[in-house]
Amino acid sequence: EIVLTQSPDFQSVTPKEKVTITCRASQSIGSSLHWYQQRPDQSPKLLIKFASQSISGVPSRFSGSGSGTDFTLTINSLEAEDAAAYYCHQSSSLPLTFGGGTKVEIK
Amino acid sequence: QLQLQESGPGLVKPSETLSLTCTVSGGSISSSSHYWGWIRQPPGKGLEWIGNIYYSGSTYYNPSLKSRVTISVDTSKNQFSLKLSSVTAADTAVYYCARRGQLFDYWGQGTLVTVSS
Numbered sequence: 001e002i003v004l005t006q007s008p009d010f011q012s013v014t015p016k017e018k019v020t021i022t023c024r025a026s027q028s029i030g031s032s033l034h035w036y037q038q039r040p041d042q043s044p045k046l047l048i049k050f051a052s053q054s055i056s057g058v059p060s061r062f063s064g065s066g067s068g069t070d071f072t073l074t075i076n077s078l079e080a081e082d083a084a085a086y087y088c089h090q091s092s093s094l095p096l097t098f099g100g101g102t103k104v105e106i107k
Numbered sequence: 108q109l110q111l112q113e114s115g116p117g118l119v120k121p122s123e124t125l126s127l128t129c130t131v132s133g134g135s136i137s138s139s140s141h142y143w144g145w146i147r148q149p150p151g152k153g154l155e156w157i158g159n160i161y162y163s164g165s166t167y168y169n170p171s172l173k174s175r176v177t178i179s180v181d182t183s184k185n186q187f188s189l190k191l192s193s194v195t196a197a198d199t200a201v202y203y204c205a206r207r208g209q210l211f212d213y214w215g216q217g218t219l220v221t222v223s224s
Contacts, residue, residue, distance in 0.1 A: 087153065
């Protein structure tokens, strides 16, 4: 099973600040890494697919990078609506797995 | 616009079987390009993949739950279902159904299932 380790677990950030979340895979997964945003009491929403590919309708302040075992989600100029949990997810091999999540709080 | 909606009992007794159905609208469950999956999230915790099914009935389960899980599909009703047997309090979670091509792109709103006597 591929284990995804996210850091940090929690981040408290002021608006307009830059946020960086990392996801490390226990073995190489190429670019088969996706990022989801989950606002309170909502279902997860796809933000970035295949490490760095943007999703239609997602604000351009969200970007992703990385390959192999190390991946990063960056939120440039954080907005109040970005308060949420963020999860990475690998689709390289079964069983499908998710990272433990990073909760982003707005100061 | 594709929509998925979970339905089923919100309360299940320990040792019994949890049963949920996901109804797909705005698209066909018989798509050759997609699988249909179940994911769960215990209160305050992260996401756990339960399993996927193809319209033909082919299934893939998380080994951690495989002995207790059955996922089935009813193409005539555009639905797929989850059964989880011998539940305990550890199975209390929000259960989501979702569509998977190369990744999960459409999700249901989720349904909370509590295991309690």
